[in-house]
Amino acid sequence: MSMNTEILAQGPKELNNPGLVLLLAQTPNAGKVTYLTEELKALGKIPGYTVVPISFSKNEQKTPWFEQLNPNGRMPALLDNRESKSPIRVFESMSILLYIAKTCDTDGAFWFKDDEDLQTELVSWLAFTHGGTGPMQGQANHFFRYAPEKIPYGIKRYQDETRRLYSVYEAHLSGKHDGQKKEWLVGGRYTIADMNAQPWVRMAFWAGVELDEFPNVSAWVERIEQRPATQAALKIPEQDKLSQLKADPEAAERMAQQASKWIMEGQNK
Numbered sequence: 001m002s003m004n005t006e007i008l009a010q011g012p013k014e015l016n017n018p019g020l021v022l023l024l025a026q027t028p029n030a031g032k033v034t035y036l037t038e039e040l041k042a043l044g045k046i047p048g049y050t051v052v053p054i055s056f057s058k059n060e061q062k063t064p065w066f067e068q069l070n071p072n073g074r075m076p077a078l079l080d081n082r083e084s085k086s087p088i089r090v091f092e093s094m095s096i097l098l099y100i101a102k103t104c105d106t107d108g109a110f111w112f113k114d115d116e117d118l119q120t121e122l123v124s125w126l127a128f129t130h131g132g133t134g135p136m137q138g139q140a141n142h143f144f145r146y147a148p149e150k151i152p153y154g155i156k157r158y159q160d161e162t163r164r165l166y167s168v169y170e171a172h173l174s175g176k177h178d179g180q181k182k183e184w185l186v187g188g189r190y191t192i193a194d195m196n197a198q199p200w201v202r203m204a205f206w207a208g209v210e211l212d213e214f215p216n217v218s219a220w221v222e223r224i225e226q227r228p229a230t231q232a233a234l235k236i237p238e239q240d241k242l243s244q245l246k247a248d249p250e251a252a253e254r255m256a257q258q259a260s261k262w263i264m265e266g267q268n269k
């Protein structure tokens with residue numbers, strides 16, 4: 001994909017680093033990607049990669065150089081500078097996951113290289129999360145945490161829809177439809193379908209949604225949370241604050257207010 005290299009050069013010098021260059025902040029959509037890169041690093045499938053932290057408070061994701069990498073002005077974005085190919089940009093977290101899986105995880109540790117039917121099922125779950133959970137939970141976050149006025153209808157609408165989507169994972173994992181209880185979303189092993197969803201579901205609290213009514217989902221969240229690669233990813237580009245925010249409602253409120261400021265400033269750009 002052609003990029004305007006003069007405009008891109010206005011960005012940080014790390015954009016010239018060889019290998020994979022990820023642009024992100026500590027958010028669920030970015031976590032999806034670092035869950036995968038950390039798993040691949042642990043398996044020696046990638047040597048390492050560059051992380052360029054993006055500042056929401058400066059709205060860096062709306063700058064012309066960033067929009068060369070993601071025309072939607074949102075993170076995460078990937079620039080692949082590997083020597084074997086011409087530089088390519090990839091945007092949308094689901095697309096980045098598929099791209100990294102296909103080009104770095106070439107023997108399919110986290111996808112189904114040799115089984116088209118399982119791969120089709122995997123893409124279905126990717127799309128379900130990407131088109132459902134992320135956007136709906138994102139709106140629940142917005143109305144519950146960030147909106148300048150609390151609109152009960154908006155809060156309820158998106159929290160209920162988030163719960164409904166979680167109930168779909170719950171039914172699937174519990175074996176409601178096929179009688180088979182599952183530890184993972186697809187094919188009996190940990191894949192990018194799980195990595196794509198857990199970073200959102202673990203943050204249910206931020207949307208004001210409880211996980212207690214979804215026991216299989218809660219166990220699956222925890223199973224993924226305990227993986228060493230997940231723990232490493234949750235430090236990129238800074239330590240994830242979930243437990244701290246759960247324990248300290250005032251700190252959560254302060255963070256929501258700070259975020260609300262840049263969200264309001266950035267949403268018309």
Ligand SMILES: N[C@@H](CCC(=O)N[C@@H](CS)C(=O)NCC(=O)O)C(=O)O
Pocket residue numbers: 027028029030056061073074075076091092093094134266
């Ligand atoms: N569908 C996109 C959503 C990306 C997205 O909304 N990213 C958020 C962070 S999780 C963002 O960059 N927000 C900043 C903004 O709205 O300006 C994806 O999955 O990559």
